[in-house]
Amino acid sequence: MSSITTRDAPRGFSASEYMTCLTGIVWREGLRFLHQRERFVSALVRPLVWLFIFAAGFRQVLGISIIPPYETYILYEVFIAPGLMAMIQLFNGMQSSLSMVYDREMGNMRTLLVSPLPRGFLLFCKLLAGTAVSLLQVYAFLIIAWFWDITPPPIGYLTVLPALILSGLMLGSLGMLISSGIKQLENFAGVMNFVIFPMFFASSALYPLWRVQEGSPYLYYVCQANPFTHAVELIRFALYGQVNWISLAVVGACTIVFMIAAIYAYDPSRGLARRGPAGGEG
Amino acid sequence: MTSPAPIAEPQGMPRPDPAAVPALSIDRVSHSYGPRRALMDVSFNVRPASFTALLGLNGAGKSTLFSLITRLFGIQTGRVGIFGHDITRTPGEALRLLGVVFQPRTLDLDLSLTQNLLYHAALHGISRREAAARSAELLARIGLADRAGSKVRDLSGGQMRRLEIARALLHRPRLLLLDEPTVGLDVKARADIISHVRQLVTEQGIGVLWATHLFDEIMPSDDLVVLHQGKVLAQGPMSRVIAEAGAQDVNTAFMRLTGAQVMPGGGA
Numbered sequence: 001m002s003s004i005t006t007r008d009a010p011r012g013f014s015a016s017e018y019m020t021c022l023t024g025i026v027w028r029e030g031l032r033f034l035h036q037r038e039r040f041v042s043a044l045v046r047p048l049v050w051l052f053i054f055a056a057g058f059r060q061v062l063g064i065s066i067i068p069p070y071e072t073y074i075l076y077e078v079f080i081a082p083g084l085m086a087m088i089q090l091f092n093g094m095q096s097s098l099s100m101v102y103d104r105e106m107g108n109m110r111t112l113l114v115s116p117l118p119r120g121f122l123l124f125c126k127l128l129a130g131t132a133v134s135l136l137q138v139y140a141f142l143i144i145a146w147f148w149d150i151t152p153p154p155i156g157y158l159t160v161l162p163a164l165i166l167s168g169l170m171l172g173s174l175g176m177l178i179s180s181g182i183k184q185l186e187n188f189a190g191v192m193n194f195v196i197f198p199m200f201f202a203s204s205a206l207y208p209l210w211r212v213q214e215g216s217p218y219l220y221y222v223c224q225a226n227p228f229t230h231a232v233e234l235i236r237f238a239l240y241g242q243v244n245w246i247s248l249a250v251v252g253a254c255t256i257v258f259m260i261a262a263i264y265a266y267d268p269s270r271g272l273a274r275r276g277p278a279g280g281e282g
Numbered sequence: 283m284t285s286p287a288p289i290a291e292p293q294g295m296p297r298p299d300p301a302a303v304p305a306l307s308i309d310r311v312s313h314s315y316g317p318r319r320a321l322m323d324v325s326f327n328v329r330p331a332s333f334t335a336l337l338g339l340n341g342a343g344k345s346t347l348f349s350l351i352t353r354l355f356g357i358q359t360g361r362v363g364i365f366g367h368d369i370t371r372t373p374g375e376a377l378r379l380l381g382v383v384f385q386p387r388t389l390d391l392d393l394s395l396t397q398n399l400l401y402h403a404a405l406h407g408i409s410r411r412e413a414a415a416r417s418a419e420l421l422a423r424i425g426l427a428d429r430a431g432s433k434v435r436d437l438s439g440g441q442m443r444r445l446e447i448a449r450a451l452l453h454r455p456r457l458l459l460l461d462e463p464t465v466g467l468d469v470k471a472r473a474d475i476i477s478h479v480r481q482l483v484t485e486q487g488i489g490v491l492w493a494t495h496l497f498d499e500i501m502p503s504d505d506l507v508v509l510h511q512g513k514v515l516a517q518g519p520m521s522r523v524i525a526e527a528g529a530q531d532v533n534t535a536f537m538r539l540t541g542a543q544v545m546p547g548g549g550a
Contacts, residue, residue, distance in 0.1 A: 013374065017407025024404020028390070028397070035392040107386035114352050115405035116377035122405075 013117060021117050022125045029129035033136070043092065043137045044144070047084035051148060055080055067208055069240040081150045082236035083205025085160075088141060089134045089168050090199065090228065094192055096130035097175030101182055120263045127176065127259065131168030138164055156239045163238035163248075167231035170251050173258035174227075180265040203229040204236075227254040303366045305330045305457040305489030306351065311360030313346055320346040322512045324360070328505070330456065331487040333480060335500045335520075337536065338509035344493040345385065347509070348461050352382050364457055378406070381450030381488075385461040387442055389449075391435040395426060398434060399449055406453040413452070420448040424478070440471025447478065457489045458482065464499065472499075497532050506532075510540045 033039065055077040066073060103109040112122055142150075142157065152160075178195060202222050204212075209229070213220040223229050230247035237244040304327035313321040321343045328334045338344050349355045351362055353373050362369040367376035389398050396417050403413030421427045424444040426437075434442065443463055450458060460479065464472040476499055482488045492499070500506060506523045508516040516523045516539055520532060527535035 011375070013407060016409070020404050020407045020409055024401055027404070028393070028401040031393055031397060032390065107384055107388045108390070110352070110354060110382075110384050111388045111402065112405065113354060114377055114380070114382055116374040117405070117407065118374065 018117065018121065021115065021121070022128065025112075025122070025125040026129040026132050029126075029133055030136075033133045039095070040137070040140075043088060044140055046091065047088055047141050048144060050080065050084055050087075051077060051145060051150075065208075065210075067210070069237045069242045069244075075149070077145075077148060078150050079208070080206055081145055082239055083203070083232045085138045085141060085164070085235050085239075086167060086171075086203075086205060086228065086232045087200055088137045089131075089164070089171050089231070090196060092130065092134040092137060093168070093171030093173075093175040094178075094196055095175075096126075096133070096172055097179035098192075100126070100176065101179050119266075123176065123263050123266055124259070127169055127172045127262075130172045130175075131165055134168045134172075135161075135164055152239045153241060155241050159241045160235060160238040163234045166248075166251050166255060167234060170227065170231060170255040170258060173255060173262045176262035177258050177265060180262060199226060199228040202226050203232055205229075205232045227251065230254075303330075304328060304363070305332075305365060306459075306491060307361075307363040308347070308351075309361045309363070311347070311350060311357065311362060313343075313350060313355070313358050320512050321350075324509070324512070324514050326507045326514060326517050328457065328489045328491050330365075330489045331483060332505055333483045333490045333492065333501075333503075334505040334507060336491055336493040336507050336509060337495065337497075337500065337532075338493070339495055339540070341511075342495075342509045343512040344509060345461060348382070348384070348459060348493065351459060352380070353377065378453065379456045381453070381455035381458045383443070383446045383450050383458070383460045383463050385463075385465065387446070389434045389442060389446060392433060394431050394433055395421060395437075395445055396430045398445065399452055402449045403452050408453060416452055420451060424448050438471070440467050440474065443467065443471070443475055444478070447475070451482070451488075455488070457491070459491045459493075461493045462495070463492070464494070464496070497536065500532060508536060508539055515539045 055075075059076040070078075100109065103112075112126070113119065115122055139157075174195075200206075202219065203226050204223060205228070209220060209223055212223055227250060230244075230250040233244045234247040234251050237247070306328040308324055308326050311321055311324045312319065324343070324347065326334075336344055336347070346355070350357055351364075351369065353369055353376075357370055362376075364376040365379050367379070369376045390401070393401070396414075399417035399420065400410070400413050403416065404410075408416070418427070418430070421430050424447070426441060426445065426448075429437070429441075434445065437445065447458075447460075447463070458479070463479075464475055467475070479490055479492065480501075483490050494500070500520060502520050504520050506517065506520045507514060508523065516526065516535075518526075524530070524532060524535045527538045529535035529538055
């Protein structure tokens with residue numbers, strides 16, 4: 001046993017201590033996810049419903065011309081697969097931050113925040129852990145989609161990984177930023193509707209943007225300004241071994257801005273203060 | 283340490299000698315929630331290897347104080363030091379020396395006992411192998427070694443509390459904070475936890491701050507801080523606090539100090 005002495009001089013933290021902390025947080029988040037089977041199932045069922053039912057119905061309605069990164073005519077299912085992958089991450093990002101609001105209310109968040117490591121780093125680990133969980137969901141979806149004739153080139157499964165990590169971090173940070181503004185759990189459902197649905201529908205997830213432009217030029221600009229559109233396009237290109245540089249730049253910049261804002265805005269006293277002495281906690 | 287020396291005056295606190303550094307020093311701390319003042323000019327120390335009881339009614343400001351010490355809230359006025367490390371300026375060094383058991387349960391119910399401990403160890407940067415060894419040792423000490431792989435959900439309230447205390451000790455802190463840790467436990471579980479924590483003080487030299495509103499959890503040898511409506515009304519060895527209040531026992535002393543009505547069950 002190492003001696004316990006009063007430390008007079010700060011000794012800081014080593015890189016391996018940071019690594020241990022990061023892997024510990026990711027590991028715990030993964031374990032929790034595996035224990036919540038309903039969450040895993042619903043995370044998979046949601047995009048599969050879109051794929052099996054919505055896409056089948058719309059196949060005849062929407063004609064897709066040849067647009068990059070596709071080199072031939074494609075089925076509608078193939079077109080919306082990247083959008084559904086991004087949707088999984090969007091839901092997961094919002095759900096992770098929902099669980100952070102829950103943790104904060106239940107007190108679990110305190111366990112994390114009394115760690116001596118810098119708070120910004122702890123929140124970053126939390127975001128990475130949420131992203132890791134979203135990767136599990138996306139790859140499970142891709143496996144099932146493969147049987148549905150969504151067969152990107154084999155290398156695409158690898159090249160899409162960095163794109164997924166970046167988009168996962170962006171959507172997770174956005175969720176955390178939103179959750180930092182939420183005082184209590186009950187307010188969250190409304191925010192889900194005001195964030196998830198507009199972001200998803202005003203994007204290139206379900207229809208190519210040139211189609212949107214034909215219908216409404218204004219909506220086209222909204223879609224272009226929507227970071228989620230760029231997450232979808234980044235994933236779409238990466239799945240075919242290509243880089244959409246504009247989308248990469250937008251998603252990268254949004255990730256940095258959202259993450260810094262989320263870490264800066266995160267205030268653990270929110271939700272606790274409400275139940276402070278007035279709540280009888282003493 | 284059974285015969286307590288008078289608590290050092292909190293003001294100034296020069297600390298040339300490491301042995302004299304208080305485990306916890308609260309120095310003129312005030313805190314408000316908007317217009318409502320939860321703590322007013324609170325100052326006291328916890329000596330290393332001592333048991334200090336923070337006695338107060340619900341709403342006295344105990345949990346606010348705990349949130350400030352653990353850096354959950356930013357400090358508005360005053361300062362908090364843990365073995366001389368300022369919680370605002372060097373939170374990492376301060377939190378490293380601190381173990382906490384919060385009043386609400388903060389365990390992952392669906393994870394096993396060991397998994398809960400390993401997670402906490404990781405948050406402190408303790409390597410997996412070392413963490414596994416320490417977890418096994420601590421689980422054995424609290425008599426839950428055979429439950430190591432069970433889900434926390436299956437434990438009783440008292441067992442969960444013991445596990446939380448073990449978890450708080452995993453990174454070998456020198457100061458342990460417990461916020462009303464016996465709330466909701468039966469008599470036997472309460473007694474177990476109190477004696478376990480007192481052992482930590484005498485055998486391992488850990489400084490303990492024990493927040494409670496139950497008089498029968500305090501012993502004559504303890505240091506006492508009476509917190510009422512955000513103010514420290516009295517502090518020092520329990521015997522002195524009682525004598526200064528001109529009372530015979532802690533119940534009467536508390537009543538005289540606060541003007542509060544004492545419940546028949548021995549709690550404030």
